[in-house]
Amino acid sequence: MMFKDEDPRLTAYILDELSPEDAAEVAALLAADADALEFVDSMKETTQALAASLQNTDFDSDIGEMRRMRIAKAAESASKQSAKRLALYAIPFVAAAAVLALVVLSKDGSQAEHVVTQASSNSSAEANRETFGRRGNRAPAGEMESSTGLDSSKVKSGLLGVFALHGRRGTGTAAASVDNEVNGDTGNRADAYRPSVPAAEPTNGLDAQTRRQMESLGYYGGEDLPIQQIQPPPEPVAESSFVHVVKDPLSTFSIDVDTASYSQMRRSVMGGWLPNPGQVRIEEMLNYFSYDYASANTSAPFGVIGEVAQAPWNSKHKLVRIGIKAKDIEDGRRRRANLVFLLDVSGSMNNADKLPLIKKSFGMLLDALEPEDRIAIVVYAGASGLALPSTAVAKRGRILNALRRLQSGGSTNGGAGIELAYKIAQDNFIEGGVNRVILATDGDFNVGTVAREDLVQLIENKAKQDVFLTVLGVGMSSHGDTTMETLADKGNGNYAYIDTLNEAKKVLVDQLQGTLVTVAKDVKLQVEFNPKRVAEYRLIGYENRRLANKDFRDDTKDAGEIGAGHRVTALYEIVPVSEESGPELRYQKTNRQSTAAADSDELLTIKIRYKEPTGTKSKLFSVAVADANTSFSSASVDFRFASAVAAFGMVLRHSRYKGDSSFAQIESWADKARGSDLFGYRAEFVRIVRRAKGLQR
């Protein structure tokens, strides 16, 4: 062998890639030729420098939690699939087991490997040919067939721990090749080798079941659908109807402090059209307003009242108003906050009522925070990224600068953004503090290649680790509405809709405590009606917050959160027991065995279960509500106002229970129930109703 510096065997020798014969030849050359030796030495140093510099990059990226979950799920279902197939092929399995026994018995490792390679090489070579054929770059078959052999240099190099798997080759592969023998269909395999072929293509060997399975996982291999868009089903929630107390004396639901539906409705009406009935959530309209509820005077984090009076839209019915007020937290006593703003900066956020509004709103929030609170900003669009690492509020300039720099552009991939935001929140976790991700978006929300359920699950998991979520919606786009509500709900958070700077001030500044500080979580309400006094009842609103009665005691069932100073209002419309309330039953009694309490003037009992913000066991307390036969006009101001808001919601929803309600009636009820109205919200409501009246055809 002559020394030629373009001989690739010299590098192959350095990298331990030569066959023993070739290696011996090169070694002989090096022993004889000083130039060759010098050349190979310098080449060796170069390879070492290359390996050192290319590997010495403590690469910190990982695939992310949601993608990991998604892969785990796919692996799970794939293995179930394979187990099923295996059962169908029980007989070949026996034969294959014999091969396995042979392999295991063989003491010589390389021998075992040989057998195994033989067993699987046919199919993989076929797969290779298939792939290379399509690429137009076909490798000689012989070469590929030998490629499954183990190369000693790989183990030696051990560069990235990449080859740890190979350590178990002997038995691991043997067991695996049994599976291969059993399921000898090569169609799938060839296909998998060429992943750019859309999975939905019917001819590529994927059976319909696999395809369905993949689609159900939200995975589309097709090039045309690289990103799965969240498209919430436009299902308007059916309103609750009347329930016979005899049939079901219990009504259970989760509280809800969201207010988004009200601001959306306002924007719509003020903009000149009545809102889409499916978007009207009466509970969110009720809870937009503060009512004068007594604060907690007990150890519980909130106080509860019940009030009964005549229903304004049906004089034969009564209304029960249930009011909950969470205790306030003195300003100085608020726990330290670790907030991560997650901002949608995609192209659709460009309007003045979106990103610019959000920026201004966060500027206001900044003023309301304490210097030692922390803020980070994560943006998402085509890619997600950290625009501002967690920074103390004291460094206002830096935060404002980061906000100012943000520009919109690109498409949205919210999934990666959410993940990053939660990571930052956890990295800066404040023990016993307020740890919260605040997501601002117009709801044009897609989560990249991640399935929606995974996103919801991630948010749920993080909520269990005490990082909560607040969702701020902006802009007119409504199709993300349901998604936003679900996300906030699962993230132990709240969902508010910001249409004006004023609304931003209300949500982020005036109600800062409520938005940021959760005083109780998983708050569930159960009302038990006295069958001697109530014939039928109907919960107004809270349609998507209803719970099964048994879930009331089930601490694993998630429910709504309540923030400091928050008020929650729920209204029941009831049909009192009277001669007309139904046919007399001949064969059974309407109420089986009544307790002594049933004979009292108690109408119902409110039971509330809640957990402390970081607790896991629920606590219970209850309040009985009596009926004093109050007329609507002598009911409290708050009662009358709440009734008007509920009636407005029912009219907007074209509810069949709206009774005598009309925009004119509602305007008059609300106008007379404005009370002190410190911030002018009630006066605004009256204006909205008046405007709605004008819009009516």
Place this chain on the structure above:
Amino acid sequence: MTDKNPNWILSALALYEKPLLRYGARLLGSSEGARDIVQETFLELCKVKRASVESHLAPWLFRVCRNRALDVRRKDKRMQPLSEAQDLKIESPDDSPHAIMEKSQDAENLLGMVKKLPESQQEIVFLRFQSGLSYKEIAEVTGRTVSNVGVLIHTAVKTIRDNMMRSGDEPNALEGAL
């Protein structure tokens, strides 16, 4: 004896996640894009029989990942390979492979030299010296022959060696620096 255990995919993920992400990020110039294609790679893995891939898992994964990356690049011509794609600018500094690589001066020089190589050589250099694949595995990933891979690696290493010598940076001195 059956292959009911889905854990082999998860152990493969644990082993190859970072090497593949690094590889993908280099091919696409975007860490986020790399996450997408690596996820897709492992979803592909879920669809094949363990036996058909396990004996050559590393090249299989790299190959699938590479195909995906090429698809993405074909689709999105704006994305320039091996350059700072605009979306990297808001990437966390720790996440950007480029930023990390530029930590050390020597690494930067060497990396600069690698980046001047023809792309076919660059790819193989990364697969060999960063991902640690053998010639045979690289052949399988890139669809070349083993001897072709050998020639490309040899040429690349020789070019870099010559560059280092020309810049007066003796390989001997470099070893001390590393």
